[in-house]
Amino acid sequence: MLTALGVAFGICAAVATLGITASAAQAVNAKFDELTATEVRVRFPVLDSSARVARPEVDQRLRVTELNGVRDAGLVAQADGHPAISNIRHDDAPWSEATVLAAQDGGLTAAGATMLSGRMFDVGHENRHDRVALVDSVAATRLFGEAGAGPGAMVFVADVPYVVLGVYQAPAGNAGITGAVVLPYWAASGQPGLRFSVSEMVVRTQLGAADQVARELPFVIAPQAPDDLAVLVPPDLRSLRAGVERETQALFLGLALVSLVIGALGVSNVSYVSVLERRAEIGLRRAVGASRRAVAAQFCLETAGLGLVGGVVGTIAGIHVTAATSLAKSWLVILDPMVLGGGPVVGMVTGLLAGVYPAIAASRVQPADALRS
């Protein structure tokens, strides 16, 4: 019985590893799901490659927002290089690490920006070609000394003044709009000192709609040349989950395997010792008609039984470990039925394999030798 413990430990480790990583991956996903799983970006070819026919046009946004599952969308163009930026006082050296964007209001919202102070562009700003700007909270701190400060102030972009309309907060992990100064999209068609050659349509979808929307987008945006567009879909949920699981799993499953092998060796060894101890019984069984195969089967069956017990105990223990860990971290407990059913089966197979050597030894017992008193 004690020897089944090794198998039990191995199975427990395996079940707990699979359970905990699945639960952890689920929890990790829950955090990133909302933002990463619903963002689709469509990148236009660089503007000066004249052979390409897909170009950003302001009315594309309307067609995209009409798609089922799209919450927000808009064009975002990025200025080449790092234009000089400064505040009204020109008291510091110009700041030249910021990104300058030209964006439709929907594009900024779709990218996950939330207003900290002031307000978002509206259609009027676009139509009148107003010289207004939004700044990210990082940029606001740099330019005006405080994250929320700025609305009403002036910001110079490549020596052209813009009135700051509002300060937004970029979502964590979005490098695209973090630390940026954003002009209305009309500016993308050309401003002194600014050239915008990279453009994207940023689309925020409803949860679960990303794949579908991503498939339809190129045809809606540029029906004449859908292949010109590069669609960036969110990392597939399943592959994300698998990615998180794989890292931790590899290590712990390795450990589980090691303890399973140790357990199997233990079972094998004890079973072999029992073959030696029970030589007389084996000889007697052979004398009264048990074939070699029947004797071998008896020992394999015994170790398989031990392995099964170990597998069941290990699975139950693994479930408890998973549940305890998940509870402590307030994760949802995720246990694959395959793992639950597989634990006992793997235990049994391990036992069976562990029994092969002792079974062969048992089948080699010669009755005449074994029965000599």
Added chain:
Amino acid sequence: MQLTDVTKTFAGAAAVSALRGVNLEIRRGEMTAIVGPSGAGKSTLLNILGLLDVPTSGRYLLDGTDTSMLRERELTSLRAVSLGFVFQAFHLVAHLNCVGNVMLPLVHQGWPRRERARLATDALVQVGLGHRLDARPATLSGGERQRVAVARAIVHSPSVILCDEPTGNLDRENSTHVMDLLRRLVTPERSLIVVTHDDTVSACADRVVKVVDGAVC
């Protein structure tokens, strides 16, 4: 049963010639005692007669069949059907009760479970242990254990019963009891072969075969 020029040599660091050219015929329905000094080859001879071991050379005909032509699997099933064994050390399986032990020869012959239990019970009643059916061997006296072994040797109605010093571990009273039992098992269809040191055992045999130094004389 007929042995012709049977020899048995045990290989090893120093090869041992346990049997040197044994010729022996044992007729059905007789009780044969095999006697001789220790190390003479009695057990080796009995093992060959009982198909537990094979001769190094020579011929062994069992009921007209040349056993050297049989494969191991066939020897095993021939043992299971026609032979019964009683050993000096009883060789009962400790974790089985009396019925379980007596059933063993039936297990590998595909008898239905209920039939096995019935035959085993009958055999135990026949050796006078009808009241100890569920007892474990460890709780029995030496004499009782050997009677369980006798029950196991007869449960499948074999035509030959082979006993290697069946009374060697028993006191006089139990020896007498067990020998009476064995003697009564001999019928016109069934032979009994007993290896023994005990003169009272050989005294009740139909025929005594003396083995000295690996040869019958």
